[in-house]
Amino acid sequence: MAYEPILTRNVGKPEVLTVAGYRAAGGYAALAKAVGMEPGEVTEEVKTSGLRGRGGAGFPAGLKWGFIPRTDKPKYLVCNADESEPGTFKDRVLMENDPHQLIEGCAICCYAVGANTCYIYIRGEYVEPADILERAIRDAYEAGVLGDNMLGSGFKLDMRIHRGAGAYICGEETGMLESLEGRRGQPRVKPPFPAVVGAFGCPTVINNVETLCNVPHIIERGGDWFRAIGTDERNTGPKLYCVSGHVARPGVYEFPIGATLDDVLGSAGGMLEGRQLKAFIPGGASAPILAAEHRGVPMDFDSMAGVGSMLGSAAVIVMDDTTCLVRSVSRLAKFFQHESCGQCTPCREGTNWAAMVLARLEAGQGTTADRELILRMTNNMSGTALCPLADAAVGPLRSLASSFPDEIEAHLGGDGCPYPVRRYFSGEAG
Amino acid sequence: MAEPGMAQSATALPEEVRAAIDALRPGYPTTEALLLPALHLAQEHWDGWLPDEAILAVAEELELPPARVYGVVTFYDLYHQRPVGRHRIRVCSNLSCALRGAGEILETLRRELGVDEDEVTPDGRCSYVHFECLGACEQAPMMMVDGEYHGPLTPDSARRIVEELD
Ligand SMILES: Cc1cc2nc3c(=O)[nH]c(=O)nc-3n(C[C@H](O)[C@H](O)[C@H](O)COP(=O)(O)O)c2cc1C
Ligand code: SF4
Ligand code: FES
Numbered sequence: 001m002a003y004e005p006i007l008t009r010n011v012g013k014p015e016v017l018t019v020a021g022y023r024a025a026g027g028y029a030a031l032a033k034a035v036g037m038e039p040g041e042v043t044e045e046v047k048t049s050g051l052r053g054r055g056g057a058g059f060p061a062g063l064k065w066g067f068i069p070r071t072d073k074p075k076y077l078v079c080n081a082d083e084s085e086p087g088t089f090k091d092r093v094l095m096e097n098d099p100h101q102l103i104e105g106c107a108i109c110c111y112a113v114g115a116n117t118c119y120i121y122i123r124g125e126y127v128e129p130a131d132i133l134e135r136a137i138r139d140a141y142e143a144g145v146l147g148d149n150m151l152g153s154g155f156k157l158d159m160r161i162h163r164g165a166g167a168y169i170c171g172e173e174t175g176m177l178e179s180l181e182g183r184r185g186q187p188r189v190k191p192p193f194p195a196v197v198g199a200f201g202c203p204t205v206i207n208n209v210e211t212l213c214n215v216p217h218i219i220e221r222g223g224d225w226f227r228a229i230g231t232d233e234r235n236t237g238p239k240l241y242c243v244s245g246h247v248a249r250p251g252v253y254e255f256p257i258g259a260t261l262d263d264v265l266g267s268a269g270g271m272l273e274g275r276q277l278k279a280f281i282p283g284g285a286s287a288p289i290l291a292a293e294h295r296g297v298p299m300d301f302d303s304m305a306g307v308g309s310m311l312g313s314a315a316v317i318v319m320d321d322t323t324c325l326v327r328s329v330s331r332l333a334k335f336f337q338h339e340s341c342g343q344c345t346p347c348r349e350g351t352n353w354a355a356m357v358l359a360r361l362e363a364g365q366g367t368t369a370d371r372e373l374i375l376r377m378t379n380n381m382s383g384t385a386l387c388p389l390a391d392a393a394v395g396p397l398r399s400l401a402s403s404f405p406d407e408i409e410a411h412l413g414g415d416g417c418p419y420p421v422r423r424y425f426s427g428e429a430g
Numbered sequence: 431m432a433e434p435g436m437a438q439s440a441t442a443l444p445e446e447v448r449a450a451i452d453a454l455r456p457g458y459p460t461t462e463a464l465l466l467p468a469l470h471l472a473q474e475h476w477d478g479w480l481p482d483e484a485i486l487a488v489a490e491e492l493e494l495p496p497a498r499v500y501g502v503v504t505f506y507d508l509y510h511q512r513p514v515g516r517h518r519i520r521v522c523s524n525l526s527c528a529l530r531g532a533g534e535i536l537e538t539l540r541r542e543l544g545v546d547e548d549e550v551t552p553d554g555r556c557s558y559v560h561f562e563c564l565g566a567c568e569q570a571p572m573m574m575v576d577g578e579y580h581g582p583l584t585p586d587s588a589r590r591i592v593e594e595l596d
Binding site: 074083084085086087088089091092123124125126127128158160162163164165166167168179180181182183184185200242243244245246250251252281285315317319323328331332335338339 | 457459460462463464465466467469470492498501502505506507508509520523524525526528529530562563564565566567568569570574577578579
């Protein structure tokens with residue numbers, strides 16, 4: 001049987017941008033159901049579903065909600081709409097096409113954990129999505145979905161959009177809290193975890209946009225229904241794959257979690273005409289690069305870890321046989337160099353060095369020792385810094401040096417890059 | 431004499447910016463949390479960048495030491511401390527766009543506008559920079575003009591878009 005999209009079912013239907021239209025399509029029924037349940041029951045249902053975070057780390061959502069202490073302190077939900085992992089654009093598609101699905105997911109989460117305030121932290125570049133969301137929030141207030149008496153339940157919920165200002169590190173949850181509070185987005189030391197000391201010193205849930213968009217469906221159709229979708233008990237539910245690079249029809253494609261590269265290529269119209277697959281990145285800039293031979297491996301959390309990469313944000317970047325991997329990794333190294341917040345020495349210095357060594361290789365000035373040097377650098381950066389950005393920066397570097405040594409070798413002849421696609425990259429990127 | 435570290439500017443925020451900030455106050459439990467929204471509002475008022483007087487005025491309004499505000503301004507890519515063009519162009523140059531020709535788009539803009547990145551055309555019309563992934567890789571190669579996304583681009587379509595800016 002063909003798979004019926006769940007999260008993207010309303011994409012391309014502008015009528016759902018209003019509360020009335022969204023309701024006509026079955027929306028806000030889950031929220032009505034949720035407020036008739038005990039908050040703890042809602043969290044239990046999400047636990048049953050096996051839903052794992054879609055922002056990158058794959059932490060079980062229900063478990064996270066369960067960490068929120070039952071105190072009288074104010075509690076917060078911060079929805080992570082920072083979406084800055086290179087290759088990722090699913091949250092934008094969700095917010096632009098079905099803003100009420102997100103508002104409903106946020107509202108259910110807030111009810112479950114007793115949070116009366118929700119901030120949606122959206123990257124500053126998303127001007128249009130923020131406008132669409134803003135209008136939808138206003139409409140939801142007028143319809144009594146948000147405000148002092150959510151759907152007549154007596155529960156009070158305030159929802160606001162908070163715009164970022166251009167910094168990848170603000171996608172990291174504690175960097176995001178710092179930024180929300182009006183500071184530089186420099187990650188905090190954990191513990192304490194945000195569930196205990198989060199926004200403004202209060203218990204806080206932080207979840208990704210796609211994670212929260214799953215929630216209404218779980219409440220409406222049950223955790224067991226959700227759990228039956230996907231690879232296995234640890235990898236459940238629908239998943240959005242962001243497909244970009246050398247494919248015929250780049251875009252967001254929804255599958256049960258665990259689609260293979262061949263599955264998503266099938267939806268994306270295959271490779272560009274006449275081109276062969278060389279390698280792909282399954283989970284955004286932070287995920288180690290996989291060779292074409294892995295095209296049949298399920299792209300879920302555990303299977304991707306099993307082949308030495310990660311599902312991350314499911315940003316699938318497809319590279320054909322004309323692609324220079326040294327140049328590609330060099331571009332990603334410049335990205336991490338630019339985005340390191342600079343607090344930790346191994347990250348600040350390591351990302352600088354990595355960008356320099358890769359640029360040197362790219363220019364034909366590398367040496368036979370560089371492969372070893374890259375591996376040594378990645379060892380020094382792994383697990384030695386405060387937040388996962390340093391480990392993320394290691395992903396592409398280490399996979400280049402360990403899985404694609406020939407690519408490095410090919411740049412040692414003195415003439416630099418042997419590939420014909422130089423002009424595609426910016427000479428000044430970084 | 432003013433205390434060291436305190437704002438010494440005579441410039442206050444324009445009334446409409448102050449009103450917009452005040453409207454946001456009930457949404458946050460601290461004044462400091464208004465800093466990013468306030469800087470966005472001030473930057474809009476000051477033609478897309480933040481001269482010292484804007485930064486000092488925001489510091490004064492939110493009762494923050496200017497050094498704190500400078501620290502934030504310099505941390506984030508969307509705040510500018512130098513004049514920008516009437517239209518601001520950000521060309522995505524990250525991997526998905528690079529694989530589809532972002533380099534050519536940047537070169538086209540450089541040729542078309544006759545200035546380097548981060549410079550303003552002599553008529554004040556445009557400035558452009560390369561940027562990290564803008565979250566629209568399905569439109570690669572793409573760029574952002576003011577608040578709007580454009581893609582997939584060709585050198586020709588990029589040239590046309592820039593020509594049509596007033
Ligand atoms: C450097 C860095 C950048 C991140 N960027 C994002 C992001 O843009 N969006 C996101 O949802 N999560 C991002 N994360 C993950 C968040 O820290 C956090 O795990 C996530 O928002 C939790 O939500 P989830 O459990 O629903 O996935 C990032 C993490 C790191 C270390
Ligand atoms: S690992 Fe890097 S980005 Fe993370 S806190 Fe340290 S310096 Fe900042
Ligand atoms: S790489 Fe250009 S929009 Fe993502």
